Structure formats: C-alpha cells, structure tokens
Amino acid sequence: MVSQTSTNEDKYISSVLILGGGSAGLLAALTVKCMLPQYRVVLVHSQEIGVIGVGEGTTAVFPAHLFGTLGIPKERFYREAQPTWKQGIRFLWGERGDYFYDFGFQYDLQYPGMSKATGFYCDQECTDLNDVCAMMQDGKAFASGPLNKPLIKGEYAFHIENEKLVRCLTNIAIEQGVIIEEDTLQHAEQDDLGITALHFTSGRIHHADLYIDASGFRSELIGKALGVTRNSFSKALFCDRAVIGGWTREEEPLQAYTTAETMDAGWCWKIEHENFINRGYVYSSKFISDEDALAEFKKANPKINATRVVKYLSGRMERNWEKNVVAIGNSSGFVEPLEATSLAQIIFASRWLVELLKQQQHRATAAGRERYNREMGRAWDEIRDFLAFHYKFNTLRDTAFWKHCQEHTHLGEFQEFFEMYQKIGPAPELVNALPFKPNIYGIEGYLAHLIGMKVPFHARHEPTAEEKTLWQKHRRKSRLIASAALTSEEALAAIRKPEWSWK
Template sequence: MDTPLNIVIVGGGTAGWSAAAAIAGVVSQNVATVRLIESEEIGTVGVGEATLPHMKEFNDHIGVIEADMMQQANATFKLGIEFVDWGYKGSSYIHPFGVHGQPLGGAMFHHQWVRSRLSGDESSLGDYSYPIMASRAAKFDFPSRDKNQVSSTYSYAYHFDAALYARYLRRFAERRGAMRTEGKVTDVSLDGESGDIASITLENGETVTADLFIDCTGFRALLIGDALGTDYQDWSKWLPCDRAVAVPCERQPGKLLPYTRATARDAGWQWRIPLQSRTGNGYVYASDFISEDEAAGTLLSSLDGEAQGDPRFLKFQAGRRVGSWQKNCVAIGLSSGFLEPLESTSIYLIQQAITTLLSFLPRKKIDPALRTEFNRLIDLEYDRVRDFLILHYYANTRDDADLWRYCRSMEVPDSLLEKLEFFRTSGHVETYRNGLFTPASWLAVYIGQGVMPERYDRQADKLPLDEMLGEIRKMKAQIAERVDRMPSHGVFVEDYCPSNDVPEAIAEAVE
C-alpha cells in the first residue's frame, strides 16, 4: 500500500479551511495527511457571506451538522437573490433557488407562461415560483420531500459570518486530525528538474515539504502565481467592477429576509446580506466610473442601520488562472481566480474545486491526466459563471449612467451571445451538463433583465389557451396558499439555530 499523500495547504481563509475540513472529514489518514499554514498577521479577505445551495451538499458530504454550523456562524437561510434596478431603474426581480411552475400540456412551464403573456395575460413569472413568493413574504421552511408537492420545488443556501464559518471549519478539521501551523511563508523553492514545488520556508526558518501543495493564499497567489508564474486571464473588459467597499451595519428590528439583495448603482451595485445579528453591506464598483470617496459615501448613505466600524476597501481583477492545478500545486479560492460576488459564486467555486480534487486525489507521483481533467472542469466552471454574470450587465436598458451604457454596448463572449439569441428567438434555454446554473436560473435572469422571447415551444399549443390559463391561475393560487401557511423566516431561525450573537432586543423583534 502507498504511504499517505502529504498535503500542505497555505492559507486559512474560507478556501483553506474548507479544503482542510473536507480532506480531514472524508479521506482516511492512511491515504492523506493534511497540514495548514496560515498567518494571523496577514489575515483573511474577511468578506464572502452569501452562498449557493451546493454548500449544503458540501457540508453534508463532509459531515457538518447544519443547525450547529448555522448557530455558530450567525447564519440565516437564503432562497435567492433580489436584483433591484438592474434591467431598468425601478425594476426588481428575484433569481430563486428553484423552478417556476410545473410542466403543462406537454411543454415546460415557461413556454406556457410566454404564451399567456403573448395572449395579453399580465402575471409575472415570479408569481409561479414558490421560493420567490416565500422570499417576498419573508417566510422559510425546509423543502418537502414529496416531489408531487409544489413545496418541493426549491432548495436553499445560507448567509453567514465568513470569519465565524472559517473558525467553525477550523475546529471541525482539527478535531479530525488536520494540523495547523501559525506562520508566514517567506520563500518557495522549486525542484530544478521537474519544476515542482520542492519546499516552502516559514519566517521562523522552518522548511516544509509536501507531495501536494494547495495554494489558498487569496489574492496573493503565492505559490500558483508568484512561484510557478501561472498566467491570469483578465476578464475585466466584460466585468469592469474592480473594487469594493464593505461595512456591516446594525440589523433593524422587523422581518428577517431570506434572500440577498443586489441593488444596481451608477457605477456598480450594492449588496445587502441579512445575518441574525447584523447586516452585511458592500458596494462593488468600477473605479473607471467612480472615486473611492464617492463609492464609500454612496454605501454609507444607504445602510439600513448604523455602520459597525469603518468601511474596508478591496481591489480585484475579474478573471482566472490558466489552469489552477500546475505541477504539484492546486490553487483554490481567490488565488485561482475571482468573479465578483453578484451571484455568490466564489465559495461554490472553492467547494467545487475541493470535491473535484478529492475525486481525483493523486498518488505521490501525480498522474498528469488527473491535472488536465481537473483544469478542464474547473476552467469550465469559471467560464459558465463568467457568462452568467455578464448577462446581468449586458442585458440592460438603462441610459442614466456611463457604466450601464458601456455594458450595454460592449462585445460579449460568443458563448453568451449564442445562448441569448437561442432564447430570444425560440424561448428555449440552452442546457449543459457540467458547470453552474441550471436553465431555471438562466430563465429567471433573462426574464428579470427584460429579455422576452419572441416565440415558445410549439408543443405548448396542444392545450387550448383558456384551459391553459385556468391551469396556471390554479398553480399561482396554490403557491400563494401554501406560502401563507409557512412559518416566518425569523421564527424558523430562532427555533432551529439561534445565534449566540443575537442581542436580546433583536431576538424579540424577530417576529
């Protein structure tokens, strides 16, 4: 039997501790051992608080107990993202974690909905989505396991405190045998022959070797970038936001919303993430279109409650490494690439890279075929997310600010143009096997951004129009009636996973 693979992770942010927790939680120590090196002096990026439903699968897979994690990470549930003022000023739509309606008369639901709109009906697509109606009513419950129920048509994610989540994963990983070293990596040595990373050196002079290094050093990209010189593909011509300013604020008494809000601003957009005890806020902006002071002013003047501390500024460049596994080093997290947090995709990309790495866990002598396939799959993940994000900027009709005019007229990747054209002309949404975002997500954003198809699936016409309209009205009423019976999100969270962090006055105000 092979001796265990010696894995060293550099960096202890969400990426580093997610990797350590997964390896320690899933892989036997006879197969791989894991040591994580992090520097408290350098610290973590400290943002990243909204997630996607895949996180539940990741947590379940590695053995995290949901209620325990939520309680300790000050977490709430998330059913989707509301986009305010995106397609045009005054618009609002929710990208839900679930489908709209149910297939009807031999066609996908949305074809019947398009048909209804073309016949003059004015109801919005969101009226047929269970998670959207629940979000609007600030309600939450677990999805039904009975697939015949409309209350089974969604999944959910979390909002949490990123620092508390990383701390939770650290405890989880250490209990399962992961070793932690406090220290700053100051040097990286390469093997003269193979070009592999031979060792890293810490500030105290210790030299550390490994079979496999995982670079989780964030934007610094110490191993994959500085040491191995892996190129970075710059996507800022399509995603021009390159800065963010972030500040939490006090949570106001009242409804605890089960969704993230992304409000378009003149030079970018502002996030609002509701946690149990506070609200996370940030303005993601394009520095070509607004100054740092103006961005901070916009953010601070539009908070729900009093700011907790001074605003923090972050810089980034949209893009990804050209292959995040090079030699004996895998980059995971911000070191492998960054796509702005509009659709909360970064932690998803982290956890997807980890589960892919686990399924391709190499032996001591790394098989290059594993590396090639890993890079193909992870590159694809990034490319899919990129196109989906660009859609939000490109499909806008705003004429009130330079950023939006630029985005409307920019040249976008062919892969996106083809999808858009297919939808516009036929009403069909392109499907693919690998990569994030199902047709339901693309549909929500197309329609939300004002991209209406000219046609629909001809099979929909089999059902007489009046009958179809009657059926979809029944669907809408059924959803409204079921949502009405759901508990409020605030009450649900307070029963299931009350955070130790919630001040009493706020807890009482959570109805």
C-alpha cells in the same frame, strides 16, 4: 517541524500542505481529510496577513457539502457558525425592476395543462412561479410543517459572517486531524517538477507531496512562485472595487434572501445576518471615484458607519493545477459576489481534486492535471459568462456605466445560446444550445435572468382562456403556501427549542 518527502512527477501522494487558513484553505483541508483520511494534511496560515474577511453568502452547494459529504452535525454548525437562511437572490434589476432567483426551478418546467414552459406566461408578472419565490416575496423562509414547525429542506443556502465561519471550520478541522500551524511563508524552494520546500519566518521548513495554494489574492505558490499567469475577465466584468459597510439590525425584518440592487456604476448587495446587515457596493473605478461611490453608498444606506474598500481583479489562473501545486479559492480566481459563487467554486475544486486523486491512484499524472485544469477553467469561464448576462441586459438605470455594459459586455461562450433564446424564447429546446453539458446553471439560471429582466424573444405565445385560468391556479397554490409559511425569525426560534430535532 520537518516532514521529509521528495517531489517527483507521478509520485505516490500521501501528504498535502495547504497554505492559507481562510474559507478556501479550511474547506479544502476538511474535504481532503474527510474523503482521503489516510492523507497527512497540514495547513499553515499567517495571523499577520489575516483572512479577507468577506464572503458571506453561499449557494445551495454549501450546506449539501457540509452536512452531506463532510458529515458535520447540523446542531454544531448552527450553534458555532450561526448562519441565517438564504433561499435565493432578489434582484432590483432590469426592466421589471424586481425579480427573484432561487435555487430550484421556475422556468425550466411546464405545468400540467399548459402548452408551453412557464417563461411564456410571464409577460406581465414573474412572481409566485414556485413556493420558494412566493415565500421570499412574502418575507418568509420555510413552509410550515406538522405542529407549525419549519420544513427546513430542499435547496437552501446560508448567510454566514466570515469570521464565525472561519472559526467554526478551524475547530472542526483540528478535531478531524488536520494539523494547523501559524506562520508566514518566507520563500518557496523549487525545481523543474515544482515546489520542493516551503520556508517560514519561524525557521520551520515544510515538505509535502502536493501543495494547495489557498493564500487568497496573494497567490503565493501558483502565481508568485510558479509564475502561472491570470486570464482576465475584463471583457465581461467591468467592476474592480467594493466598498463595504453595515449596521446593527434594528427593526428591519430578517429576510431569507440576498438583495442585489442596481447602483449608478455597479450594484450593491444586502446580506442578512441575524443581528447585522452587511452591505457592499461593487463598482467600476473607471466610471466612479472612490469618494463618489462612498457618497452614493451612504446615501442609499444612511445607517452605515465604518466602511472599507476592497480592490480586486476579475479573472482566473490560466491553469489551476501546475506541477505539484493546486490553487483553490481567491488564489485560483475571482469574480464579484453577484451570485455568491466563490464558496461553491472552492467546494467544487476540492471535491474534483479528491476525485481525480482517487481515480489516478493517488498520483498527480499529467493527464489528471490536464482534466482538472480543463474542468476548473470551464467552471470559471461559465461563471464569468453567467454574470455577463446580468450586466448586458440590465436597463434599470440609464448611467454611463450601464450603457457601457449593454454595449460592450461579451457573453463569451453563451453568445449562441442567447441568439437561440431570441429566436425560440424560453423553450426547453434551448438546452441544445448550451455550449457544454453538464453546466453549472442549466438553462434555468439563464432564463431566470432573461425573463426576470424581460429580455425580448420572437416566438410569442398567446395563452388560451383555459391556460390563463390554470396559470392563475398554479400561482395561487404557491401564494397559499407562502401565506402560511414561517419567517426566518420564527424558524430560528424553532430550531433553538430543546425539543427541536434535525433527524
């Protein structure tokens, strides 16, 4: 099939060709089709090449986008993608060795009656600071509501097996009018203004007004065809491989959080699917060989059977929108899944693209591209800097790798923010030291890790006797809610009952 449209600068856009049918291509296709239904959206993917098959933790952006913006019915998504819930991440990390980071607020708030924000009271313990963290600590997922039903609301995320997610999104995209074809790109034709045609092995040729490169690490269009170079994140992130494996769940309780555990030359995730536990050791090949990483991984996880190694480079494209090509997903950039940020970045990229197309009356103007590249570049760089905080201050293991991280990790644009934290501590005024606003993590994200890892600051506060009593009262309130809350297994059983309603 050949659709005829030529490519001109500032030309009216009404058709989009997406190369790639992984989670990036599918989420981009659904977002464009849902928010700009008048567009013709064609997605071409290669079965021969396949999808990466990893990417199983989301942030709270994901359900909000799927159920809110895209209007995907919850019943259907739970039935087809079979997600489990993720309320946050448990870090086995830093001086304390254990703390939780959720999607709400622990530190960027001040309780009534307290003279300081919560971070000033966490010298001894940083548990039970809010209901969600108390629930995670107790192995629970959601507070109990009327008739002991789970209150599934607020800022929660998912664990989803990549294959099930891709299958579910493919079905929905087809129903929404996205044209999906199976084929492998042979070569891209181009002129000074960008791609003019894509030639596939079947002999088909595709033309479109705008091309989305969602071809994963291959970066077929933005990288190989247009030659955009990658900015490396090697000053902040030293890991470059992951060995992945898992086992069928046995008696292990289904936790409503991802675990990130410190290892000798990196860290290991634990992702909780209903019937499977997925683990992956992210490591630096400069500090450990593949064989030794596998041995350490297996020793820590004796139930693991088959494993595979994924190699990657941390970094992002210098420009994510070049000429008439926009890169989304792993083709646009990649960081390790320490905060499971990729799916959120895909959603941000897709929504921002649609927003700009609307604002620019469906034209790819130079000014629009410039704004897109500035915003996406900044988002990638903030994620890099956020992850850098995790590495620089983790003192849990005294290995060569972690010493290197403490000495050499660059905090990038957040260096001054950190220096201000050292002076004034976890105070709300820190917001003034953020390098730009709005930012992805607010000050909450940074404080969760700085306080979680007990990174010292000068402006100490000695709580009064009254504050100490109030503090314990606040924590007890969360503890009480957690003790009555429901586990993930109980919540899953509840939503599968015939009388359950999502309304």
